[in-house]
Amino acid sequence: MSSSTITPWVVGNWKLNPMRADALQLIEEFKALLQQQSISPEHCHIGVAPTAIALTEVKAQLDDANRKIYTVAQDVSRIAGTGAYTGEVSAELLKDSQIEFVLIGHSERRELFGDNVEILKAKLQNALSAGLTVIYCIGESLEQREQGAAEQVVLQQICDIAAVVKAEQWQNIVVAYEPIWAIGTGKTASPADVQAMHAKIREGLKQITAFGADMAILYGGSVKAENAVELAACPDINGALVGGASLNAESFYQIAKAFAQSK
Ligand code: 13P
16 A cells, blocks of 8 residues: 555646636636745646636646646547547647646546547547546446445446556556546545545556556545545545636645645
8 A cells, every 4th residue: 555655636627617817817826825835746746627728828827837737638539630520629739739638537528428438438548649648537426326336337437448548558547536426516425435435446456557556546526625634634545636626726725735735
């Protein structure tokens, strides 16, 4: 159980928020907090995932911070390269714009936009081949949890992608466990439940890849400044994927600080 040597990740998933002026202000406020009291990149990686249209502008703004803050795409096309694919943004195009990270498999994409296993595999393959680091999201629904199937569902979501990930590419994957019933609901899974699930995920990863012991496993689902310290204290919770609370600079800063101080 060397998982506590993993540098934690705190990533803000802005989803379809905010409008441009508010986004720019949010970043300025966050950078100002880091100016007052910095958080060392050795203690916590920080990322922000804005809307597709804001990626390059947000990146330019983040690159100007007093420490590395990664810009993360919220999604990527299942189509590789360039071509006659109206409306798509490929992994190569992200890479070409110096966007090095991407979320794949968020439950909102799976549930609302038809991202099934085949589509997710194509997205993952394209992203990894283009040299991006993938934050792969998994998580069960309330119904699945109530049926006692949570663990099976989550482990299956990892197995789903195993066939398309090359051995050395596992080191470019971060896993985010986001139980659907805890997203945007204010209902956080208890730290003990999250830790137990993360330990199972880690066991599953270790069986699939030699990098399993060193992969970061993030938790997402109503993470706030108020519950971050307790979550961060768990050995297999290596960071957070934060929705709502990442839209407030102070909250997001406090969450990053909680994880930075915990390890
Ligand atoms: P909330 O933090 O708003 O629950 O969202 C979690 C999430 O979906 C992050 O990807």
